[in-house]
Amino acid sequence: MSLLEVRDLRVSFGRRKIEAVRGVDFEIAEGQRLGVIGESGSGKTVTALALMGLLPDNATATGSVRLRGNEIIGAPEVALARLRGDAVSMVFQEPMTALDPTMRVGRQVAEVLRLHQGAESGPARDRVVSMLAEVGLTDPTRIADAYPHQLSGGQRQRVVLAMALINSPDLVVCDEPTTALDVTVQALVLQKLDEVLTASGAACLFISHDLAVVSQVCDRVLVMLDGEVVEAGTVAELFTDATHPYTRGLVATARLELTRPGQRLPTVEDFYAPEARLGERA
Amino acid sequence: MHLALRIARRTGVFVVSLLGASLLIFLLTNALPGDVAQVLLGTDATPEAVAQLRAQLGLDRPLPVQYLSWLGGILVGDFGHSHLNGIPVLTLLAPRIAVTMWLVLFGLIGSLLIAIPAGMVAALKRRSWPGFTISAAAQLGMAVPVFWGGILLVLIFAVWLHWLPANGYVPLLKDPGQWAAHLVLPAVTLALVQAAVLIRYVRSAFIEVLNEDYYRTARSIGWTPMRALLRHGIRNAAISLVTVLGLQVSTVLVGAIVVESVFTLPGLGSLLLTAVNQRDLLVVQGTVMFLVLAVLAISALVDLSYLLIDPRQASAAEQGEGSA
Known part of the structure; x- marks a missing residue:
């Protein structure tokens, strides 16, 4: 049995039931890392929120999401709360706003342990400090006592990473965890993510719009477009035999080293024009 | 250090508001039609008797003088006496x-x-x-x-x-x-x-x-x-x-x-x-002044309470970046 099984997941919003995710199927095995790639509005974040059970009130999800055999869709809030932070955790896109501005970050990380392990504050604090060191924060004791506004974006994102990983979840959902960071910090955070995932053996669903980033972390990739999975395979397969024109466009933009100096850089639109898509829909 | 500055600035605002309020209260109560001397003596009183009582109560003095003597009294904790029964306003x-x-x-x-x-x-x-x-x-x-x-x-x-x-x-x-x-x-x-x-x-x-x-x-x-x-x-x-x-x-x-x-x-x-x-103006002024004092003191406390609630404001105050 896979760790996570998603079958015909459909998510629609509002009274008019506008579908953001239209019949998505995939699985993630223990310790496997799956990348989900697609442009904004393609349904990647909605898929991630659906498998956390964190969709907004006006969303309706159908189909099946099973985590360790537990059905997520339609499960009561209390059951979901027990899974969140324990079996599955999430790293969000926006580190500047993801942490409570009125609470010291060490306490926020420690909350995960208190919630799921009933940890006492003393030992929890030691675990928090060592986890903060593990995600590459120097001077973790000082960071634990800092408020979010006293930290940089890269530091905050690593705090969020520490929160997501401290309770050794089976699956970590990362929603564009490095998009808001500048490129040098991005590389560092990805490297730390890779290290801690390897150390804990957790599986990962990694969402990004950047194939280059996904290929650094993941073994397999799903390509999403307009709420559907249009291509799935290993990173290597995607790079060599992409079938969907949109995927070929993504591959071209991720492999800029193939572009000759002086030549115009490729864009996704060279392979898959939005005009054509508009025509398709009509 | 900067925290002290912020508190000092807030106190300054407090004092200025209080002064402004005192002037406004004084002018408004004195704009009230009617006269405590008339109330005390009744409607049958002669204008001479009323004028005499006004002088006795200090109500015939020019308004700026009345205001300053009232304000001066407040500064030393004396809100004046009720015109009607002579009891100190604070005691009332x-x-x-x-x-x-x-x-x-x-x-x-x-x-x-x-x-x-x-x-x-x-x-x-x-x-x-x-x-x-x-x-x-x-x-x-x-x-x-x-x-x-x-x-x-x-x-x-x-x-x-x-x-x-x-x-x-x-x-x-x-x-x-x-x-x-x-x-x-x-x-x-x-x-x-x-x-x-x-x-x-x-x-x-x-x-x-x-x-x-x-x-x-x-x-x-x-x-x-x-x-x-x-x-x-x-x-x-x-x-x-x-x-x-x-x-x-x-x-x-x-x-x-x-x-x-x-x-x-x-x-x-x-x-x-x-x-x-009863047009007992000093009692009116004293009461309203106290109410204003209470409201201003509470809003000053509210302003300072942000420092306790919001760590961002607390650090800004420590670094002197914040504005009051």
């Missing part, structure tokens, strides 16, 4: 301040005890019937005049059920049990009316929290919606609620004055109304 005020203070204090605490849980539920369940019910009840509560609400409570709890006294007041030191019993209905009246106003602010402050990323983060680590709000919402919502509360204090005082007259409590309200009717 002191026992009544206690009554109003208890009423306002319990009214505020009560309104928060009602509004915070109700507002949180209204925010969390805003798309289902508990949320609608609370919002509708708050709307209805806002439409109910204070005195009508008070009379209704008296009818139910004093006249029908005989649980509580209908009106009057017993000082705390005289009989604590009776003191509490006499304060319950007035405080509940004030609390209900204030809560109806506050619920809307609490609801929107918590709806804001529900849309914040840190609330989603709290949910993602395993807090249920209500516990996530309690744990990470209250302090963040407090930042905006404290502002509202500071602004509401003056409304609570006005409400307290109405409630006092419904329950015939011997507070500042009845003192003020009697003094206005």
Whole structure:
């Protein structure tokens, strides 16, 4: 049995039931890392929120999401709360706003342990400090006592990473965890993510719009477009035999080293024009 | 260091506001038609007798002189004497301040005890019937005049059920049990009316929290919606609620004055109304001055309380980046 099984997941919003995710199927095995790639509005974040059970009130999800055999869709809030932070955790896109501005970050990380392990504050604090060191924060004791506004974006994102990983979840959902960071910090955070995932053996669903980033972390990739999975395979397969024109466009933009100096850089639109898509829909 | 500067600046604003208020109060009370000398001597008095009494009371002096002598007195703690009976204004005020203070204090605490849980539920369940019910009840509560609400409570709890006294007041030191019993209905009246106003602010402050990323983060680590709000919402919502509360204090005082007259409590309200009717200007000025002082002091405290609630403001104050 896979760790996570998603079958015909459909998510629609509002009274008019506008579908953001239209019949998505995939699985993630223990310790496997799956990348989900697609442009904004393609349904990647909605898929991630659906498998956390964190969709907004006006969303309706159908189909099946099973985590360790537990059905997520339609499960009561209390059951979901027990899974969140324990079996599955999430790293969000926006580190500047993801942490409570009125609470010291060490306490926020420690909350995960208190919630799921009933940890006492003393030992929890030691675990928090060592986890903060593990995600590459120097001077973790000082960071634990800092408020979010006293930290940089890269530091905050690593705090969020520490929160997501401290309770050794089976699956970590990362929603564009490095998009808001500048490129040098991005590389560092990805490297730390890779290290801690390897150390804990957790599986990962990694969402990004950047194939280059996904290929650094993941073994397999799903390509999403307009709420559907249009291509799935290993990173290597995607790079060599992409079938969907949109995927070929993504591959071209991720492999800029193939572009000759002086030549115009490729864009996704060279392979898959939005005009054509508009025509398709009509 | 910079914190001291911020406190000093806030104190400066406080003093200037107080001075401005004193001038305004003086001018407005003196613009009241009517004359205490006329009230004292009755309508049959001759103009000569009235003029003589005015001179005796110092009312014939030019207004700037009267203002400065009043202000000078306040600075040394002398609010003057009642024209009617010669009792010092402070002696008249002191026992009544206690009554109003208890009423306002319990009214505020009560309104928060009602509004915070109700507002949180209204925010969390805003798309289902508990949320609608609370919002509708708050709307209805806002439409109910204070005195009508008070009379209704008296009818139910004093006249029908005989649980509580209908009106009057017993000082705390005289009989604590009776003191509490006499304060319950007035405080509940004030609390209900204030809560109806506050619920809307609490609801929107918590709806804001529900849309914040840190609330989603709290949910993602395993807090249920209500516990996530309690744990990470209250302090963040407090930042905006404290502002509202500071602004509401003056409304609570006005409400307290109405409630006092419904329950015939011997507070500042009845003192003020009697003094206005009798044109006892120094008592009017003293009472209003005290009310202004209370409102300004509370809003200064509100301003400084941000430093305790919001760590961002505290660091800004420490680094001297913040503006008051």
